[in-house]
């Protein structure tokens with residue numbers, strides 16, 4: 001459901017287009033014909049998105065924008081302007097407007113931009129409650145769980161939220177990194193300003209720079225107008241950069257400069273722009289290891305990770321699992337029109353035995369599927385999707401001879417009073433790990449490096465240092481430097 005307020009003195013055609021894109025009763029579209037009436041409506045009704053004409057009879061659109069911003073800076077404002085000269089809109093974007101559209105409106109663009117704005121508005125409003133027990137009411141966005149590791153997470157959020165420093169959130173995929181980022185934002189001094197999120201892994205490398213920093217007209221083929229990036233759009237607010245570990249090296253230098261000096265240039269531009277953005281970043285990678293490998297700048301890593309919060313995987317959250325199941329069941333019952341209130345002991349046993357590689361996101365998906373196939377109020381084993389009925393082997397490698405010998409090696413060194421145990425143990429681990437992976441890939445170093453998550457040069461160096469000669473070779477590898 002989106003509640004859109006259109007402020008336009010000649011709204012008939014546009015209003016029809018907006019209503020067509022966001023039809024009742026699922027959505028609500030209101031119209032105000034003057035700036036003053038529009039601001040009054042924003043105060044009374046707090047719409048999700050405002051579409052604001054830049055030319056209004058009573059006052060300039062930018063002034064109206066400032067007023068709306070003062071009432072509630074979280075309401076995304078999309079400018080609508082007749083002229084293709086978007087200077088005023090750019091000025092507004094700099095001040096935090098969400099986007100702008102040119103008249104006549106392109107219906108697909110209208111739907112996309114207003115849809116995105118409504119989504120952002122909803123994310124900013126969802127209270128990220130830190131719930132140690134299950135909230136009485138189902139609060140969308142509540143962080144549920146009270147295991148010791150999650151309590152540490154809550155403490156960390158509380159400690160860092162009000163300080164205007166960058167935060168790095170680490171944890172496996174689906175552990176709630178975005179949820180925590182929003183909680184930090186909502187408890188921060190910037191909570192009434194914009195929160196924008198960008199997934200660095202989801203955007204092609206060549207587009208990521210312009211998404212973040214914007215571009216000048218003519219910066220590249222197809223850049224037919226100036227475009228503001230997230231850093232300008234979000235000035236005064238908080239920018240959540242998901243999967244920061246996937247940011248290309250070339251962009252990392254520009255990122256570092258923003259963090260150090262809060263300045264940058266748009267792509268293809270010479271003007272130095274100053275911004276004021278709090279960066280919260282997240283990654284499922286071991287950023288320290290990635291930076292040791294040279295795939296991530298270590299100076300940037302240290303800047304981003306001034307304060308780091310690590311989210312535990314679901315399999316390490318002990319008794320949070322039943323509470324989370326209850327929480328999600330309640331939400332999905334409502335969404336899917338079901339009434340499942342209990343989980344049979346056998347189902348609970350299976351859910352507990354499963355290692356949840358996809359963490360809470362996977363738990364949600366499994367419960368949703370189970371609910372879709374459910375009848376009655378108890379979740380029975382037959383309703384669980386295949387994945388759970390046939391549980392995968394539990395997390396962590398089963399003890400092997402190699403592992404026991406590694407343990408023996410460590411114990412031996414401990415008894416000797418080693419002071420280089422970390423390096424020695426890694427070397428010992430690599431002696432087991434690397435030949436196995438090389439055997440698995442039949443000597444293909446490129447594939448082995450990918451599996452190991454290290455650069456190929458690192459793998460080659462390591463093989464050489466440890467005098468490991470692959471038993472297989474498919475002839476595709478050149479082992480000489």
Ligand SMILES: Nc1ncnc2c1ncn2[C@@H]1O[C@H](COP(=O)(O)OP(=O)(O)OP(=O)(O)O)[C@@H](O)[C@H]1O
Pocket residue numbers: 141142143144145171172173174175176177178179180242284327360361364
């Ligand atoms: N502690 C929690 N309590 C309730 N819901 C949670 C919790 N943690 C995560 N979720 C829910 O699980 C889903 C995945 O969370 P989120 O997107 O924040 O994870 P993520 O770590 O950012 O994932 P990815 O790495 O894949 O981007 C979301 O729907 C989120 O609301």
